[in-house]
Amino acid sequence: MTDQSKKQAMDALSARAVRGEISRRQFTQLAALVLAGTPMLLRSTGAFAQAKELVLVNWGGDALTAYDAAYGQAFTKETGITVKMDGSGPTEGAIAAQFKSGAPTWDLVDVDPFSAITLGAQGALEPIDYAIVDKKKMREGFGWEYAASTYFFSYVIAYDSEKYGKDAPTGMADFFDVKKFPGKRSLYKWGVSSWEAALLADGIAPASLYPLDLKRAHDKIAAFKENVVAYWGGGAESQSVLLNGEASMAIVWSTRASLIEQDSGGKIKFIWDQGLISPGALAVLKGNPGGKDAAMKFIASAQDPQKQLVMFDKLGQGPANPAADALIPADKKRINPVDPENMKKQIALDMDWYAKNYGAALDEYTKIISA
Template sequence: MIISPMQAHKRDLTAMRRRNFLKLGAGAAMAMPFVSRSWAQTNELTIANFGGDAVEATKVAYGDPFTKETGIAVRVDGASPLPGKIKAMVDSGNIVWDVCDGDGFTSEQLGKAGVLEEIDYSIVNRSMIRPGFVFPYGVHTYSYSYVLAYDKTKFPNAPPTFTDFFNTAKYPGKRTLWKYQCGATEPCLLAAGVKPSEIYSIAPEEHLKIALEKAKSLGNDIVYWDSGADSQQMFIDEEVVMGVIWSSRAANLEKDTGGRVTWTWSQGLFCPGAYVIPKGAPAGKDAQRFIASVLIPERQIVALEKLAQGPGNPAAEALETDAMKRLDPGFAPNFKQQIARDEAWYAKNYDTIAAAWFDGIAN
């Protein structure tokens, strides 16, 4: 099964925190998505995310302050709002979620399919959203990245590049990429000489062809990680010398290895998460007002502390400590070094490309 990048990342963050990388003390139960809303109060709003620690963290960072301001109770449902679930809910007319967590590109997919409400930018302040990431059917509220992590004992003088990633003669050892495509094909294209500005402008078939040829050129020196735990363990066991992994895992590796493993933001893949509103959401305009409140910098800092989510509002940077800035994919010096994922390209091509990539690396 091909899963979305954001879904995988959120599950991974939950798994990390359950192993005490970050402690929230949350233990919210998973709820089924299609339940009766008869329990709802008159003034209540339901947020759907991917469960685990994100349930309590979302309530603390965003739900409680919104309730205090408006008197509207916020319920967080950790039942995993996958695109198919959102569509089935809207198609059935039994809409129990008011706001759902997702990727920027899934907001494009579902919005064009008529499944989402358009964002009302007379309520949501677009000036509080990172420029270039204002979507018609979703609000970019947080970020995550794929970065090149490496063993410093193998690269004592300077971080490796993606050219180095494919130079096994000069830099022997195994490398790793994510087996579900996002953050994996981009480095392959860069190493093959494709300019960053052309990664998403070439035909999708050519994008895939170049990426697969480059990945396969590594032969037995490439291994593919499935979960964030896998990617981290490969470095701890010294099975790999470098790899493209989530920045959250890279940060934990640096801590757990005493600095032996670190990462570079250079040519990392910056990915925007987004909040969306299912078509016909019971909360109506209150759902728009809730999303607007999520962009308040002080609330985004709480989410950064509790969930390692880079704020979608750049103004939050002014409130970050030096330690937070180093870990925030959207912190201006980090962001400038990266390539922004093209959400329109992913909306159109991800399902097909990811499946073809997965099949290609398996053969």
């Protein structure tokens, strides 16, 4: 395991300990295995996949109940297969650790497509069976060899509207401007969006963003560190850092931004301007205990536009199936990342760039924010 993979695996393990899912003794034993390079992180803990059971790993918080309501319960009714939700966070390192253990306990993971490209090349993921999963139920170009898009989301600026009044931020330059917009900030622990935000704030035009100038981005991020109160690693953490007032402004997933706005009674708002839009996808672990075909059938079931509408209602996920677009009520289009009015304000993340560069970029980013 690489140092970064170990760190991600340890973070996932620590999260389980905090939630009381494992004892202190179990944490100590498993941590020793991870640090020794034996990726046994989840072999003795959490949700175990048995016969007639699938384990789907996502980013926790509200996503646990949303995925169960939209997809899990329906799939169980359709097939008799129980679906357990695990919110420990399917980072690239944690997925790799599952595969390298030789006995994965996860079946399905909510994964960034660029991570799926990398992990698939390592043999960690099953190729998507497009005889079961229907490419016609995806937007064109969003079905990959090792992952199938099931939703869209964006990295957006969320901010305290009471603190800033009518002077709402209008882009990444405002996020980095603590004179015009005083207060603490929060950035994503795993790098994605932080590089783009720094470069946009530094004057790079959206059309010239890729390939990312990492040195310039890291210089900007390093100089801004004193203003960052937290680097969030999962959805629940990104919500709490704004709701508890720890940060006045944060770059968060649009899926969580809409929930934060709701939970705060409109105090925390968000903008689409210079948002960074990305597909979310499901992938299947190589050798998953619940069976490859069952996992593929789950992905196919999740393509149903009515089910994706439930996910939109509960979590603000933009539908991957274009047939769901017409089902979104007019008064809710403003929170849909793939609505044309919102899309035109945003920039698409470059999946190919990330597939080639993410690992090294994240290592350098982690050194900077940890120093």
